[in-house]
Amino acid sequence: MKSLLLDSPLKIFLLDAIGAIITALILGIVFTTFQEYIGMPREILISLSLIAVVFCIYSFSCFFMLKRNWKPFLKAIAIANLLYCVATTVLIIALSHQLTIVGLLYFMGEIIVIGFLVYFEFLVLNRIKNS
Incomplete structure (x- = not known):
């Protein structure tokens, strides 16, 4: 996957x-429907989904x-994704008392997955800058 993204950099936008x-679907539909099993307030789930x-x-x-x-656009989404991870981390810490294990595992997993995406971005x- 690494070489595919490096050889066709626009595909990283598709992956993103x-x-x-x-x-958006998980947060906005699934988790808002089953909010009590996640623990994150519905309003926050909707806000994260809209983002x-x-x-x-x-x-x-x-x-x-x-x-x-496309480089400035890729840099913009990489920074946006990184900020999303920071915001999610802050929410996990601030709302840790009400998050369920399922909610905590989901959001930690999401941070890890997005973190890998940011790394690739x-x-x-x-790679492009140095070539």
């Missing part, structure tokens, strides 16, 4: 968009519309 729509929708639209737009000069940016 697919991940964002999955996150994921914006990231999805942005990344799909970049994937389909950009042909060149910066890897692509650095």
Whole structure:
């Protein structure tokens, strides 16, 4: 997967968009329906879901519309993803008393997955910068 993303850097936008729509659906539909099993307040789940929708639209737009000069757009989504992870971490800490084990495991897993994506996004940016 690493070489695929490095050889076709625009595909990272597609990967980002697919991940964002999955996150939006899980948070906005599944977790709001079963909020008591997660522990994260419904309003926060909806807010995080809406952020994921914006990231999805942005990344799909970049994937389909950009042909060149995509580096600043990739840097923007990498930073946005990183900030999303920071915000999620802050929420986990602030709301740890009400999160269930399922909620805690999900959000920690989400941070790990997005963290790997951010790593690949910066890897692509650095590879292009250094070549």
